[in-house]
Every structure is written in structure tokens, then in C-alpha cells.
Amino acid sequence: MDEMDRSILAELERNGRISNNELASRVGLSPSPCLRRVRQLEESGVIRGYRALIDPAAVGRGLRVFAGVRLMRHIRADVVAFETEVMKLPEVIACHHITGNFDYLLQVEVADLPAYEEFHANQLAALPGVGTVNSFVIMKTLDAV
Template structure:
């Protein structure tokens, strides 16, 4: 990957729907070589996809909570059971296996605090192997969510 590839990626990260001719103009290439580079980056898996970033509040998911989850045991079957369960919960936007005080850090989006309380009590806390959940309610997001 060279500097031109990095330039293409930087533009696409911010403007995923940009036309190839506009992308080529912004990075200083003609359209054909630009398109070849984009296709190569896609084929190599560097560009994994394109998606729309939706405002959660506009879809009734205006409360974002980060939840730190600690498991009871860390055996492969226990971890696998938790991971199977967590990926089935639509309110979980992202689940990260992390180091530190928690085993997992979840990004959860729901309508409001009562909806999170219901999610916590009836879905998250009942997953296999969950020992503790520590919740952090987002009051304000200062940067755009790129995912």
C-alpha cells in the first residue's frame, strides 16, 4: 500500500458514496487508474464494504450505553456461549473482546432508559456466563460515529 492508496482510503472513509471521477480528482489520478486501485483494495479486503451511517435517534434508538461485561469463567465453551448469545441481541451495535477490568465492552442502542433497564434485566444479564455488567450512559457524543 502506497501513499496514493492511503489518500484514496482517506477520501472514501469520509465520502463512501463519492463518484469515481470525483475521487480521482481529489487524489490527483485519472479515473481509470483510480478505479483499478479501488477495485484492488476491495479485492484485497482492505475496503471491506460500504454502508450508510444512520442517526440512531431517528430510528427510535436515541440512548447509547456502553456496558462493560465480566464473565464468570473464561473457558472456551463459556466464552463461545456468551458470544453466540450477544450476537443475537439487536440492541448490541458492537461487542469488543477487551483486556482490563472487563472481558467485553458493548455498545448498546435503545429508545430510552426504561428500554435499557428492560434489555439489561431480561436479555444481557441472563446471557450464559455473565458475572457483572457495568453500564455507562452516553450524555453527548463529540465525534461522528464512522460505523
């Protein structure tokens, strides 16, 4: 990967729907070599996909919470069971296996605080192997440019 690939990636991160002609212009390439590089980045797995960024509040998910989850035991079967089940929950937008005080950090999106209370009590805490859950309500998100 060279500086041109990095420039292409930076532009695509800002706007994944940019036309190839506009992308080529911004990075200083002609359209054909630019498209060839984008396809190589896609085929090699550097670009894993494209998706729309949805306003959570507009679709009834106005409350974001980070939930730190600590498992009771760390045997492989418990870890696999937790990971399998947590990813089935539509409220869980992202699940990160981390180091530190928690084993997992979940990004959860729900309608409001009562919806999170229900999710926490009846779904999250009921997952296999869950010992403790610490919740962090997001008050404001600053998006990177």
C-alpha cells in the first residue's frame, strides 16, 4: 500500500458514494487507474464494504449506551456461547472483545431509557456467562471529520 492508496482510502472514508471520476480528480489520478486501485483494495480486503450511516433517532433508536460486560468465567465454551448469543440481539450495534476491567464493550441503541432497562434486565443480563454489566449512557457524540 502506498500513499496513493492511502489518499483513496481517506476520500472513501469521507464519502463512500463518491463517483470514480470525482475520486480520481481528488487524488490526482485518471479514472481508469483509480478504479483499478479501488478494485484491488476491495479484492484484498482492505475495503471491507460500503454502508449507509443512519441517524439512530430517526429510526427509533435515540438512546445510545456503551455496556461493559464482564463474564463469570473465561472458559472457551462460555466465551463462544456469549459471543454467539450477543450478536443475535438487534439492539447491539457493535461488540468489542477488550482488555481491562471488562471483557466486552457493547454499543447498544434503543428507543429510550425504559427500553434500555428492559433490554438490560431481560436480554443482556440473561446472556450465557454474563457476570456484571456496567452501562454508560452517551450524552453527545462528536463525529470525526
